[in-house]
Amino acid sequence: MSDVSSPKAPGTADHLMFRILPHLVLFAVLLLIWEMAVRTGIITSIIIPAPSKIIGAIWELYVTKGTIYRHFFITFTEAVVGFAIGAGVAVTLAVCSALWDPFKRYVSPYAIVLNVTPGIALTPIIIAWFGYGMGSKIALAAVISFFPIFVNTLTGLIQRDEDREELFRSIGATDAQIFRKLRVPAALPLLFAGLKIGLTTALIGAVVAEFAQATDGVGVLMSRFSFQLNMAASLATLLSMTVIGLILFYSMEFLDDRIVFWRRESRGAAASRAKARAWKSRMGQ
Amino acid sequence: MSVHDAIPMPEQRGGLSLRKRRLIIHASIFLGLIALWEICSRLGWLDPLFYPRPSSILHSFWLIYFQNANVWYHLYTTMVLVLAGFIGGSILGIGLGALVGFNAVIRRFLKPYVIVLEATPRIAVAPLLIAALGFGASSKIAIIVLVCFFAPFINTLSGVVNVNEERLELFRSLGASKMQTLRKLVLPDAVPVIMAGERLALTAALSGALVAEFIQRDKGIGSLILVYSRNLNMASAFACIFTLTILGFLIFRGMEWLDHRIAYWKNEAGMERVAAKRAAQMGDLNV
Numbered sequence: 001m002s003d004v005s006s007p008k009a010p011g012t013a014d015h016l017m018f019r020i021l022p023h024l025v026l027f028a029v030l031l032l033i034w035e036m037a038v039r040t041g042i043i044t045s046i047i048i049p050a051p052s053k054i055i056g057a058i059w060e061l062y063v064t065k066g067t068i069y070r071h072f073f074i075t076f077t078e079a080v081v082g083f084a085i086g087a088g089v090a091v092t093l094a095v096c097s098a099l100w101d102p103f104k105r106y107v108s109p110y111a112i113v114l115n116v117t118p119g120i121a122l123t124p125i126i127i128a129w130f131g132y133g134m135g136s137k138i139a140l141a142a143v144i145s146f147f148p149i150f151v152n153t154l155t156g157l158i159q160r161d162e163d164r165e166e167l168f169r170s171i172g173a174t175d176a177q178i179f180r181k182l183r184v185p186a187a188l189p190l191l192f193a194g195l196k197i198g199l200t201t202a203l204i205g206a207v208v209a210e211f212a213q214a215t216d217g218v219g220v221l222m223s224r225f226s227f228q229l230n231m232a233a234s235l236a237t238l239l240s241m242t243v244i245g246l247i248l249f250y251s252m253e254f255l256d257d258r259i260v261f262w263r264r265e266s267r268g269a270a271a272s273r274a275k276a277r278a279w280k281s282r283m284g285q
Numbered sequence: 286m287s288v289h290d291a292i293p294m295p296e297q298r299g300g301l302s303l304r305k306r307r308l309i310i311h312a313s314i315f316l317g318l319i320a321l322w323e324i325c326s327r328l329g330w331l332d333p334l335f336y337p338r339p340s341s342i343l344h345s346f347w348l349i350y351f352q353n354a355n356v357w358y359h360l361y362t363t364m365v366l367v368l369a370g371f372i373g374g375s376i377l378g379i380g381l382g383a384l385v386g387f388n389a390v391i392r393r394f395l396k397p398y399v400i401v402l403e404a405t406p407r408i409a410v411a412p413l414l415i416a417a418l419g420f421g422a423s424s425k426i427a428i429i430v431l432v433c434f435f436a437p438f439i440n441t442l443s444g445v446v447n448v449n450e451e452r453l454e455l456f457r458s459l460g461a462s463k464m465q466t467l468r469k470l471v472l473p474d475a476v477p478v479i480m481a482g483e484r485l486a487l488t489a490a491l492s493g494a495l496v497a498e499f500i501q502r503d504k505g506i507g508s509l510i511l512v513y514s515r516n517l518n519m520a521s522a523f524a525c526i527f528t529l530t531i532l533g534f535l536i537f538r539g540m541e542w543l544d545h546r547i548a549y550w551k552n553e554a555g556m557e558r559v560a561a562k563r564a565a566q567m568g569d570l571n572v
Binding site: 022023026047048105106109113115116117118119120121122123124125127128129200203204207208211212218219222223226227229231234235238241242245246249 | 307310311314335394397401404405406408409410411412413415416417488491492495496499500506507510511513514515517519522523525526527529530533534536537
């Protein structure tokens with residue numbers, strides 16, 4: 001038991017080094033070739049700036065001037081709030097649809113219409129409705145993150161494991177118990193897959209709305225730098241979007257790991273150990 | 286057995302089938318919503334400047350399609366871009382996906398870059414590409430290619446990599462050549478996955494085109510929507526949006542049809558069709 005649970009086997013660090021080293025070398029070589037290509041003029045530096053320029057721009061944006069942070073947090077907030085609204089509405093509607101058949105029947109056509117319309121097309125209208133501030137970005141993020149979450153939650157909730165349901169009924173479970181103990185846990189993995197997609201789309205929504213019309217945010221910074229032909233700074237800004245994307249994705253992955261613990265073997269083992277400890281302490285009392 | 290199956294539903298009531306009755310309910314809900322919207326607007330609860338009436342949206346449809354007929358040109362421009370970018374992105378995505386899928390070394394070294402690229406909102410590169418390639422069709426197509434490259438790439442990659450191990454073993458033990466394994470084992474399982482990627486790609490291509498047009502603001506349906514909503518001509522903007530809805534629906538259906546045609550072995554009807562065709566060919570040979 002204990003040797004399985006201990007995550008750090010001897011020599012893991014070395015293995016990690018050996019695994020990462022070739023990647024780092026390759027990355028360095030690629031950067032070097034790129035730098036040389038720009039210096040010798042094979043690549044025009046206006047269109048693709050040298051890595052050293054990009055690093056300089058990153059240094060300036062993130063350290064010396066620190067302009068990025070305000071914009072970073074604005075875009076981050078827009079994406080997260082928009083996602084929260086979109087996900088809230090999507091999950092509520094999906095649960096209602098799963099519980100009540102007529103609701104599903106008469107709501108789903110509108111959800112489908114919303115799905116086949118490219119949500120991004122709504123950008124100018126949403127800006128006209130909600131103004132140039134953060135409101136319109138949040139609204140667009142909510143609208144375009146709605147559908148993937150809705151459809152995944154609904155699919156998860158209406159998939160039926162007939163055998164298990166039979167078992168639940170035969171031991172006298174109520175409808176509410178079946179929903180809570182059987183259908184919700186079965187739906188959670190799909191729900192989280194939907195949430196991950198939705199989070200990425202919410203970020204896209206926030207950034208696109210910023211391109212269209214805004215005063216603050218990473219999207220504005222990015223288009224401003226691009227139109228000044230300051231490609232190095234523009235790429236440095238793009239990097240901050242990647243960072244937002246990674247933060248959002250991995251925090252959702254973390255939640256997924258914790259909440260849907262039974263899908264991962266290690267998490268399942270940890271959860272059962274915790275339960276065993278709780279039982280033992282209760283027995284002791 | 287679920288509850289719904291257990292309770293017998295009345296199939297006939299008042300001479301209408303269940304299907305027809307449901308259609309009527311659908312239609313009445315829809316018409317009720319439209320009427321509610323129209324009435325709210327007429328009573329002054331919804332500002333028609335921002336929330337156009339259904340009747341004025343219908344009128345705008347008439348205007349932009351027939352009276353002014355200005356939507357056709359923009360629609361055509363956008364569609365040409367979408368198709369060009371989609372085809373380019375698909376070829377690039379499927380080609381690279383296959384290349385990477387069949388080569389474990391490239392796959393290992395490419396993985397970190399793919400993860401980083403996946404986290405980046407790819408549409409965000411649009412201003413960069415426009416600055417690099419200039420205004421006009423080329424930068425728009427580049428944006429669309431970039432936006433719709435990823436889904437076919439990832440799906441081709443996973444389709445090629447996720448081969449059923451047991452079947453592969455069987456193929457090996459029967460002495461199948463590489464080509465045979467590819468044709469008879471890898472492709473039949475990979476093609477439906479690739480087609481699913483293509484569906485996503487076409488939707489993404491349309492979004493990419495719109496974003497490119499929002500930024501460039503010269504022509505195309507995206508810039509038309511932008512101009513209309515800037516002028517607070519919301520009815521016409523909505524007419525354009527509903528046009529895109531119809532277009533999106535056609536794209537969805539078209540891709541579904543294509544999927545059924547290409548990956549025919551995944552559905553019953555397709556199998557029957559191909560089987561009948563082959564039987565006919567065999568019959569010709571016999572005669």
